[in-house]
Amino acid sequence: MLENLKIVYHQGKQFIPDVTSAKVPGIFRGRPVISLEKVDEHELQLVCPVGAIETSPVRIDLGKCTFCGECARRFPTKIEFTKDYKISTNIRERLVVTEGEDRTIEVDPTKVRSDVHRVLGQSLKLRQISAAGDNSCEWELNAANNVQFDMSRFGIDFVASPRHADGILITGPISENMAEPVQLCYDATPAPKIIVLAGTDAISGGIFGDSPAIDRSFLSKYPIDLYIPGNPCHPLTIINGLKDLTRKK
């Protein structure tokens, strides 16, 4: 017993007190800022491995972006990735960053369905479905509940059964072989229920977007309540996104 207490003492305080303002270390690639500088736009567009860059005006779609940073490396005066990890939103178009603007990406509370705040505002239980996810977003979702990020202190948890859940959170591009299990799991979740897409692969298919082995027809059937971009998404992006969706500020 004493040994265990000693170990507890040695850990010190591990939790991040304020997940909305915590700083991430090093050279994190979060929300990009695009300057108005003139560059060879065609060249810039070709750099992107997943076609996330559009031109006139120059835009980056964070739903497609793999955050590899190659565009910023090649065009450092045009594109810069900031350390802003709060990039989750409920509006798909808000994931598109346009040149010359430096505005935060947020959940638009007026577009959140009315029962989400009322029913899920204090407690959110999600069923996670990895649908051909590469296990990176899954690692980060687990990390979101470790003693440092401690997401469950906000009443947000992952549960074992869709019957206990308020919605599903999908990672991965949704393979053909997972299409049916995703549908069954969604159908088994009681209403009102939400759908959250976590990670670039889930939002757009990412590098697998045009693979013949994936089947994304499920996503065209239902409204999506939250997009959490990243490759993989950072635990702070996950926690802030889910909090902003379900809670009034």
Next chain:
Amino acid sequence: MNYIQIENNTTIGIAEIPEVSYPVFFDEISKLMTGQTERHCANYFGYRLNGKIKLICCLADDLTHQIYVLSCVVNNDDNLRSLSKELLCFEKFEREIHENFGIGFVGHPWLKPVRYPFNRADKSKTIANYPFYSIDSEELHEVGVGPIHAGVIEPGHFRFICNGEQILHLEIQLGFQHRGVEQLFLDKKSLLQRTTLAENITGDTVVGHTTAFSMVWESLCGFKPSKDIQFARTLALEMERIAIHTGDLSAMCTDVAYQLGSSVLGRLRTPMINFMQEWGGNRLSKGLIRPGRNQFPFTPALAERLAQIFTEYEPDFEEIVEQIRRLPSTLSRFERTGIVSYDDILSIGAVGMAARMSGLTRDIRSTHPFYLYSEMKHEPAIKHHGDVYSRFQIRRNEIRQSIKYIKEMLDNVPDATSEVNNLENSSPNAFSIALVEGWRGEICHCAITDEKGELLIYKIKDPSFHNWLALALAVRNNEISDFPICNKSFNLSYAGHDL
């Protein structure tokens, strides 16, 4: 000679690989493999060539440090004599070739589908009608788990046949994660797209797979990475090993309800992956490794920072693993649970940690060394009991070993070179192979190019391809409640298997 001997990370002309008839191919492999514990099949695959199927087999020899490669050409309606009857380690490779091209293997125990790829030979077979092994019995019952699991993990279906609480048989059905990665390697033409694909094969082995891809592509283009590139990749491989092993030790504690161990080891993983972010901008090392250049040079400032992180990590790590070692409640769950014998491990051709836990010395870092491992004189961590506790100890010992290696490396950080090679001219009509010891075990990437140097086939083998069968054997005669701990102690990849 019916085969060619090559070293790890080399490119040869495809014409240099001897092409023999199937009976000779069969006899040669039997002769090379039977009774030779130091050899195993690193990769065995087929690809379409002029309306026929060309089979390539790569056997790794741990004593000579060589890889033996041989080939043969067959038709897709052939019925070939199966190697699996005598050499079980070919069982899954033959199933894969059957699934992809329809080639029959006479004498194979059961040519079940492997992963239901989108371009399989027989489209009437779907993942919903998988032919499970079942038993007609009044006493026994079946338990189905998945594809979606209770935790936040990848999908796969487990079918148990149980007698009460006791597992008699486990069958693991995979394929749910199939994304067509190998085909995308051919379809996506830019180097960055292919590197991105390699990074997304399995998100927990980003460094392992991206290093293997870089080795293959650089070798195809005749590029030899400079010292600093080799240094960065070796360091990143060992960091990935430390981070994942730490996370898995935490998960093993979770599965035996030891909350303190789970919390402490879970939080100890964070500084390791946060360091990867400080270095390369991504916690799971995506974007860090790029073929042909040193994307993020390892600076003396980073070396100092990493040394400091280890200074903080080690006492807390040693304290908790020592506590776990002395705790009867954890030991009683770990010890003599999920045993796989040396003979079984050998016969199924397991690699990496899953081989070393049962006393089989199989580690690419020492047998087919590359990069800084060539000078490291690495001695693999070996255990002999083959149980959950052996897997626990291997992970613990490998963390210690990796920290030791990295500390030694930090004394000699090479100067960064700014050389950038765009690797545009890949050799035509070539075959390239790379073996990398990822944290799970041996990763094998093979590429074959056509007369223009374009990729004709890109073949990836994750260590999980061999090792899933080890999990199925481990749980036999255990209580079904011990399945989670057995599963976590291996922590095999679904995405890497299904690609």
